[in-house]
Amino acid sequence: MLSLQMLCKVWGVGMFSIVALTTSNILLTLRLMHGREDAGGGGGGCGAAGIIPESVPRAWTAALSSTNHSEYLAFLRSAAVNTNPEGVKPQQHQQEAAGGGSPPVVVVGGGFKVDLTLGRWDARRRYKTHDHVFTGPQYGRLTRLSPVCLATQTSVDRLFWLTQVARYWNAPMSVAVFTPDVEYAIARAYLTYLVTCFPFLGEKVSFHFTYPREHLPKDLPLVIDHLEHKCDQPLAVLKDLLKQRNSKMLSWRERMPYPQNVVRNVARKTCGTDWVFLADVDIVPIPGLSQGLAAFLTSKGATTCKKCAFVVPTYEVDERSPLPHNRSTLLHLASKGRARPFHQKVFVHNQHATNFSRWEAREQEHPSEGTVTISHPVTNFEFFYEPFYVAKDDAPPHDERFLGYGFTRNTQVYEMHVSGYTFHVLSPIFTLHWGMQLKRSRPAWREKQNNANRRLFEGFKKEVFARYGKDPLNMMAAKKPRKT
Template identity: 50%
Template sequence: MLEPTASAHAAMIKLRRDRIWRWRCQWSVVTLAAVGLVLYNGAANVLLLRSPRCRERAPAPASLTPVPATTCEPCADTPPPSAQLDDEPLSRFDLRLGRWDTSRNYRLYDYAAVGDSYADLSAERRVSLATQSSVERLHELLRIAAHWSGPMSVAVFVTGDELRLLCGFATWLLHCQPEVYARLALHVATPAERQGVHGRLPHWAKDCSSQPLPAGERSPETIQWRSRHPYPQNHMRNLARKNCHTPFVFLVDIDIVPSKGMAEALDVFLGRTPKCPLCAYVVPTYELDRRVATFPANKSEVLRLSRHKLAIPFHRKVFIYNQFASNFSRWEASGGNESAETHVSHNVTNFELLYEPFYVAADTVPAHDERFLGYGFTRNTQVYEMFMIGYEFCVLSPIFTIHWGLQSRRYRPLWREKQNERNRKTFETFKRELFARYRKDPLRLLRRPPPPKKT
């Protein structure tokens, strides 16, 4: 066998060295990659175990309430920055998160603000008071809260700069009427085409020596828009009612004030009354002359004022059908009965179209039809559907509700009749739909002329 030449031997040595060098390079790359991966995983675990860093936020537009450029987002193990939340109930109200109504014309916001006692009180009581309002009449809530000790579900309609006023009112309640705020759940509705603007809180928002919601704070643009668009009453009623958690709901308008101690009286009454799934308990409502200085203390006082024409059944002068079927004469004839517990005075036996009592019932009653916008046919259509289903209307005594001020047709604006006329046309469709749904026409509405105008 021939010995390799010197040049061949040198080539073999060089080839062996090249292989060793390539192997060492490959091992170094693998080693470095493995070490890097270990270091990366370790760093990631450390970051995950730490509290999240503060995230940068874009500065707020000039028209909105200024917020700090850097804030910490709340997380599971880090408490949220509650100081501002506790100080301004609607500070985190987000206009982007409302749910649409069926027409997609309105955005609805459940529980925009909730008092600390609302959930617990709802679990303890049998009846919640549900009401709805626009911003300019929201101050009426204080009259209701002075007499109603149970939970209150309040739906408020806002547009434009009215949202700023609502934020101010919620803040004022928290600071100046904390007992009222604690029992409150506040819900908001806005029109899709003109949602609210936060802006700065009004000067009275944290001043308990000031009256909240003084007149003249809404912009002319907002007032003009509101005058051209109907108020969605039935949307608001459904919003307030559906966010109650008690077995029964007492649905009223914001200007209807319950008698003192009504929440407790209803709790006792409903606790000892046999279950009646198709019963609606009617609470008589009177208009009270503004010359009367104090709220009637009891039914005897209402009867005395009635005899002197200082209290009359609600809507008697402007639209007698509104409460006529409740039979106030029979209610008054039964006497004061202050010592008696709340009881059924009598049943409604002469139900007629356009009857719209304020009643207490389980929230299994039909929803208010949201096609009726503005005034006319908003409440009575819902009550008529209850009648078709078979509900019995039972008038209670000695409790009552009051509307401050005697109403007159002279002060009814023309735009109300325009809205009423539009709703009358919707009612023609509505009554045919009810007939198709229930196969009933107890008042023979399909064979009679349209109902009288509601002024």
């Protein structure tokens, strides 16, 4: 890990260097985000090659014009970072000055190291999880103060998205990372880099590691040389670390199904709040989303409904466009063909039941709407519906038999529907996916996983029927559902 001498060098640079570094840092993270490889990725999984942009779109610089960086710059100047693997106690800083501003924090990396004799197995003893291998210094305080936690999961080659996800989310984050074999060492090195260079992520996140029993974690003494000069290069740093995966590993890594539902459950169950906002790692919150949700979730409209799930609409945005921070700006982009409902072109059933037209109509009716409220209920629920939603964590878990692609998120949402949950679309908040998605041919490994999950669904739907005694979508009489 980092030596004391290097840490002193990192934080001993002059004011001008810090400001220049931070501006470059934010600039790159704004420009990093690129579309997914395929239609229904479903979250954090990937094949061997991963889904990493080959280049950085220049037009993301336009997003800077509408962003106030003063709070972040002040925070970074006051922060200190210690990634000592022995867990050196953080020094105490003076509390924030009168007049507001974020309190200084110290992020202690703790090495991100796990003891293989510890951890917990899933129900089938196929995957082991180590909870809270790193917990940010503000995570506990935020968990006590906030009613909602953002839960997400990812493989190592998507970790770079976290900087953008965390930028405007001001509540706790629970992140489950899939770390088989040498990807464990890569995760340790890269996450240390992230919490060092991006304290706005490290302060409020808790990371958890999950791996399969046939590919246990393999540690390597990975060091990011001259880290102090690379805080503006999150994509390049990750690409360099991923070179540790040799051809032999990549051959089995591509074929191995990503356990999406296992790690979704890990991220959910390690949140300490009553409500969980479950989203994929490349779904980006807008400014004020966590605060708006917190106010809504403590209101009578949320607390009186025992089986309500609150849908946060998601749009995909052309990477050439600036970051939309409010509904009117988003819909202006949509009118120019530079924003559209998530998955609209690749698989319309994925989000269709949200009824984006009705949500957009509220802009005409309530153009100055600021308080988060329910726009409308979901009245046309369908089997392949996969909204990003906020719900109490007593919602049905994700069935961990579904591995890889197909029938992972929608089966859990389907069981929620059968068990009596109702879905309600929130306004005026929304989330974003960077890049307009296009249909591409499915690789053979993905089609194989989808077919295997389709066969599993035949037994799953019978279990759901037996559990609840209801079949609102008439699935018991239906033929096998089509591809997701």
